[in-house]
Amino acid sequence: MNLLFKALNDPTRRQILDLLRAGDLNAGEIAEQFAMSKPSISHHLDLLRQAGLVESTKQGQFINYSLNTTVLDELLGWLLSFQKPDTAPVDSPSNHLINH
Amino acid sequence: MNLLFKALNDPTRRQILDLLRAGDLNAGEIAEQFAMSKPSISHHLDLLRQAGLVESTKQGQFINYSLNTTVLDELLGWLLSFQKPDTAPVDSPSNHLINH
DNA sequence: TCAATAATTAGATGATTGTCTAATTGATTA
DNA sequence: TAATCAATTAGACAATCATCTAATTATTGA
Numbered sequence: 001m002n003l004l005f006k007a008l009n010d011p012t013r014r015q016i017l018d019l020l021r022a023g024d025l026n027a028g029e030i031a032e033q034f035a036m037s038k039p040s041i042s043h044h045l046d047l048l049r050q051a052g053l054v055e056s057t058k059q060g061q062f063i064n065y066s067l068n069t070t071v072l073d074e075l076l077g078w079l080l081s082f083q084k085p086d087t088a089p090v091d092s093p094s095n096h097l098i099n100h
Numbered sequence: 101m102n103l104l105f106k107a108l109n110d111p112t113r114r115q116i117l118d119l120l121r122a123g124d125l126n127a128g129e130i131a132e133q134f135a136m137s138k139p140s141i142s143h144h145l146d147l148l149r150q151a152g153l154v155e156s157t158k159q160g161q162f163i164n165y166s167l168n169t170t171v172l173d174e175l176l177g178w179l180l181s182f183q184k185p186d187t188a189p190v191d192s193p194s195n196h197l198i199n200h
Numbered sequence: 201t202c203a204a205t206a207a208t209t210a211g212a213t214g215a216t217t218g219t220c221t222a223a224t225t226g227a228t229t230a
Numbered sequence: 231t232a233a234t235c236a237a238t239t240a241g242a243c244a245a246t247c248a249t250c251t252a253a254t255t256a257t258t259g260a
Contacts, residue, residue, distance in 0.1 A: 014101075042208055128235095138238090
């Protein structure tokens, strides 16, 4: 959950996710949508990949990025549990202090 | 959306939200659940308040904190739109570069 | 095989963040 | 009114983060 929230806590990364909804793109195609250096975008893609939000596959000299929304299910569950009270899922790490 | 993701991007703050599901608490009651100084918790509460996730009301010398889940609806909408493709909501700020 | 292209890695830098202690504000009560 | 208690604000500090340029790796095509 930590890596997920971290990845989502940046407008550029969220925009990358939104871009990928329309279909897969390679790193260069993503980078040219932003007024930011390619290494910076590469770093953002790395964080998104660490969170499991995107998957990368090498295709020749290009690296293709695609959306993986299954990770969002965990977040969705956490979020929905706020509407239905008293069904709080566990937010790791280390809530042993909290749960007595 | 920025303040919301920022507020959620910390395990302590998410645990505070989880605590408040059971019912309102004042600042001291919240602080004593954590192995952290009271000013630090106060700061976390401030960020949660800025994001609209909690509301604070002064009651005598105590300050009561309560959960406000309506802000989460925006996030919920954004999240759900990933399941139903091609219904991307707008993620402010400044996506003028992207949407040409 | 070599030059060009795609992308990442390395390293640096300024800004933001989470935490602390000390000081302050405001309310209660002896 | 003075002491105590709840909570925040102020200010400092180390760690993390977003970004940049320069260098590196790997693939392609002439």
